[in-house]
Amino acid sequence: MFIERETMSASTTQSWTVADLRLAGGRRRTDVRMRRLFIAAGLTTLLVTGLIVYTLVKDAFSFFIDVPKHELWNIGWFPRRGFFDIKTLVVGSLMVTGVAMLIAVPLGLGVAVYLSEFARPRVRRVLKPIVEVLAGIPSVVLGYFAIAFINPNLITVLAPGANKAFNIAAAGVAVGILTIPIIASVAEDALRAVPLALREASYGLGARRVATTFRVVLPASISGVVAALILGISRAVGETMVVAIAAGAVGGGLFSTDPFQPGQTMTAAMAALGFGSDQVAGDGLAFQSLFFIGFLLFVLTFLLNLLGDRLVRRVREEY
Amino acid sequence: MALSTPSKFGASSAAGLTERITNGKRDVKGRVVEWLLLATLGVTLLILVALIVNLLDRAWPVLNGRFGDFLSSGLDASNAQEAGVWQAIRGTLTLAIIVIVVSFPLGIACAVYLEEYASRSRLARLIRINVRNLAGVPSIVYGILGLTIFVKFAGGITGGRTVIAGGLTLSVLVLPVVVITASEALRAVPRSIREGAMGVGATQWETVRSHVLPSAAPGILTGTMLALSRAAGEAAPLLLVGGITGLLRTGNLSLWEQITDGGFTSMPVAIFSYARQTGADFQAVTAAASLILLVLVVVINGLAIWLRNRFERNW
Amino acid sequence: MNETRKLVEQENVVEENHEEVMTRQVASHDDVPVFRTKDLSVFYGDFRAVRDVNVYIKAREITAFIGPSGCGKSTVLRCFDRMNDLIPTARVEGTVEYHGVNLYDREVDAVEVRRRVGMVFQKPNPFPKSIYDNLAFGPRLNGVKKKADLDVIVESSLKRAALWDEVKDRLKASAMGLSGGQQQRLCIARCIAVEPDVILMDEPCSALDPIATARIEDLMQEIKRDFTIIIVTHNMQQAARVSDQTAFFTTEVNPESDRRTGVLVEFDKTQKMFSNPSDSRTEAYVTGRFG
Numbered sequence: 001m002f003i004e005r006e007t008m009s010a011s012t013t014q015s016w017t018v019a020d021l022r023l024a025g026g027r028r029r030t031d032v033r034m035r036r037l038f039i040a041a042g043l044t045t046l047l048v049t050g051l052i053v054y055t056l057v058k059d060a061f062s063f064f065i066d067v068p069k070h071e072l073w074n075i076g077w078f079p080r081r082g083f084f085d086i087k088t089l090v091v092g093s094l095m096v097t098g099v100a101m102l103i104a105v106p107l108g109l110g111v112a113v114y115l116s117e118f119a120r121p122r123v124r125r126v127l128k129p130i131v132e133v134l135a136g137i138p139s140v141v142l143g144y145f146a147i148a149f150i151n152p153n154l155i156t157v158l159a160p161g162a163n164k165a166f167n168i169a170a171a172g173v174a175v176g177i178l179t180i181p182i183i184a185s186v187a188e189d190a191l192r193a194v195p196l197a198l199r200e201a202s203y204g205l206g207a208r209r210v211a212t213t214f215r216v217v218l219p220a221s222i223s224g225v226v227a228a229l230i231l232g233i234s235r236a237v238g239e240t241m242v243v244a245i246a247a248g249a250v251g252g253g254l255f256s257t258d259p260f261q262p263g264q265t266m267t268a269a270m271a272a273l274g275f276g277s278d279q280v281a282g283d284g285l286a287f288q289s290l291f292f293i294g295f296l297l298f299v300l301t302f303l304l305n306l307l308g309d310r311l312v313r314r315v316r317e318e319y
Numbered sequence: 320m321a322l323s324t325p326s327k328f329g330a331s332s333a334a335g336l337t338e339r340i341t342n343g344k345r346d347v348k349g350r351v352v353e354w355l356l357l358a359t360l361g362v363t364l365l366i367l368v369a370l371i372v373n374l375l376d377r378a379w380p381v382l383n384g385r386f387g388d389f390l391s392s393g394l395d396a397s398n399a400q401e402a403g404v405w406q407a408i409r410g411t412l413t414l415a416i417i418v419i420v421v422s423f424p425l426g427i428a429c430a431v432y433l434e435e436y437a438s439r440s441r442l443a444r445l446i447r448i449n450v451r452n453l454a455g456v457p458s459i460v461y462g463i464l465g466l467t468i469f470v471k472f473a474g475g476i477t478g479g480r481t482v483i484a485g486g487l488t489l490s491v492l493v494l495p496v497v498v499i500t501a502s503e504a505l506r507a508v509p510r511s512i513r514e515g516a517m518g519v520g521a522t523q524w525e526t527v528r529s530h531v532l533p534s535a536a537p538g539i540l541t542g543t544m545l546a547l548s549r550a551a552g553e554a555a556p557l558l559l560v561g562g563i564t565g566l567l568r569t570g571n572l573s574l575w576e577q578i579t580d581g582g583f584t585s586m587p588v589a590i591f592s593y594a595r596q597t598g599a600d601f602q603a604v605t606a607a608a609s610l611i612l613l614v615l616v617v618v619i620n621g622l623a624i625w626l627r628n629r630f631e632r633n634w
Numbered sequence: 635m636n637e638t639r640k641l642v643e644q645e646n647v648v649e650e651n652h653e654e655v656m657t658r659q660v661a662s663h664d665d666v667p668v669f670r671t672k673d674l675s676v677f678y679g680d681f682r683a684v685r686d687v688n689v690y691i692k693a694r695e696i697t698a699f700i701g702p703s704g705c706g707k708s709t710v711l712r713c714f715d716r717m718n719d720l721i722p723t724a725r726v727e728g729t730v731e732y733h734g735v736n737l738y739d740r741e742v743d744a745v746e747v748r749r750r751v752g753m754v755f756q757k758p759n760p761f762p763k764s765i766y767d768n769l770a771f772g773p774r775l776n777g778v779k780k781k782a783d784l785d786v787i788v789e790s791s792l793k794r795a796a797l798w799d800e801v802k803d804r805l806k807a808s809a810m811g812l813s814g815g816q817q818q819r820l821c822i823a824r825c826i827a828v829e830p831d832v833i834l835m836d837e838p839c840s841a842l843d844p845i846a847t848a849r850i851e852d853l854m855q856e857i858k859r860d861f862t863i864i865i866v867t868h869n870m871q872q873a874a875r876v877s878d879q880t881a882f883f884t885t886e887v888n889p890e891s892d893r894r895t896g897v898l899v900e901f902d903k904t905q906k907m908f909s910n911p912s913d914s915r916t917e918a919y920v921t922g923r924f925g
Contacts, residue, residue: 136619
């Protein structure tokens, strides 16, 4: 009935043996097996990174070897005609990101500061989930919103010369909307990580809430706030669908620095190379350019994320 | 000396002092800043409202006119009157099931490894940094991975550009989200629970299975649902692994043949296909499809957030 | 053969180190103690938390570990059920023998050790499950499947932990709903349910009020008939009230690193420790002049 206690009855007059302190074989084997399973699962994530790097590097390298170098600095990005002007894509991506940050930085940080420092707990409990809902909006929906609402009602009103159908600015605003929740949540976490004692010390010196927020709390969490911006930029650079829908120039585009005209970005160019009628068959140079841009994008976002992650962790370690 | 101190700040009388102490309302700068901050929140919420109103407005012809027909029609990006979403809905559900089957067990197991088995080892630290970086890799890059590995390299198993390849690609895409949220949930389980179980002679696995995982279940569930809604809204990687954007004919293929052999689409891919077309008819179709996807994703997300708040435990 | 000789040698060393202790144990020289540590040191990374601990724990006695905070008494306690294994950087030097078996032998399973050496923690830590499931968890692990058997174990364990009368009508209720003292007795019952040999208690009353504390102390006297108990306590009066043997630990500051390492100062019968300690530091501590 009770657990076998043959050794228990052995009074203290006798030594036990190691065998008395061995776990039953079945339980031990299960434990070892599960441990191996969990380690394997952990290693899988490394495998994913390894495969990403391998696939990107392999074809990106052969593209770089094969492509006539002068085609990388040309009049525009027309992969099927052999024009691989990288600056067209990079500048396009930068413009989208820039416009996105114009929208997302003030709104995201404002929301973060308000929710963290000003909102009463009850208000916060209601508003925070709503901001989180914003984070869940699929990017295709925002891409559609860009051409159906943002461009006609905002961009072409503010800039009458803007392209009526597609332009970089409308896509940028929509990408900015996507980025607001990321900036807001990372920055809010950073602000809330600042200990209450610091705020109390400031109030104790007679400072008001605004002074406390901007002179004490924000400086104390500055690395987290910067991290929020960096992670936001990384998200904006990597956004694909909004740009593919709203920025125009699906098949290719001339080099342009006008945000109110259609433009091409790294991500949209990749989508265009990969899908539907623009699908590039075989192992041609155009197909390999997909991997080349992918590699550039990966390295860029990797560096941004690494930096952002460092800063986030610095905030956590400080407090 | 001490009594005279207030006069330095201009309050020489009792009335003056009272005024100084209660003059919070005169803090104009503070008020302005607070209103500005509130305005940022207002604008953010306004965007959400504008989005929903705009979608409802544009989608009205479809919602009012042929909603049943819309739900039961297939993908057709050439004729707005024939365009529908049933293949897209089915594709999204199939993708979701694959993600649940592949990504959730794998991600949770990885989180268990990180939190329960190897909390401070060098390998664990490497995996943790790796997972955080994977979470920030643009989704289109996962499309390249899917194209190379699941469509081409493992094409014999997945059947090439099929929903299986798409599902596996999305599984890899959301894996870091699952790992990160599950890790957080596991970390919130107090050490005393683990010590209690081990103190009566439970093995590591028995402790995890009987106490740690059940205690962390609400948090893990929240994370998996957030991951699921992310997968449901992704289009970019699917474009690269073969999501159909033009016309999808399923003909007489059986369900199994469609999964292993035929083309596939999903809600976000269908929306992309429709959004690229011109004309008010297609705008209505796009808006209606967007609305359906938005409702789906918001419901999953809302459920996850509610679940998290409901089970938020202070140990 | 070889091992026996080693054992005898070890014993001689212990005798030299702890003459007083050994003189009263010499009568039972053949006995194998429940625990015997020899020059036990515990490290966290490079930091030596406690050093050179030699203690000798006899069956069915209560041994108290006392001393100021940071003196390593909990650390030593956690060696006895290998709970220190859970801290990745922890490392043990010297030996801990459990019924003559080297506890840190490669072949020994920490899991099995923990089943035989139960532990009660500072803060009551019932599982967030029903009272019944808290009790049944351990036996189930060890292969008790039948409900009737489990019922008997649950009831007898709760009775032995003096909790049965208070909870018998709500065995299916959550254990989190019990008071702190009840929770702690539940944790003791949870230990008892797996029929351990030793119960380690790490400041089991520090989170409890005086009445709940008194009940736990009474309970310890009850279950001492069946179990060997080692208790870490901050409370000298508690040690004096409940224990048969007492080990007094204190801290020494390492002049080089300025870090504190715990040391065992004196280990003897409780009565002697509190009436006529042989070390002046012990006397200072028990009379309240230090710590």
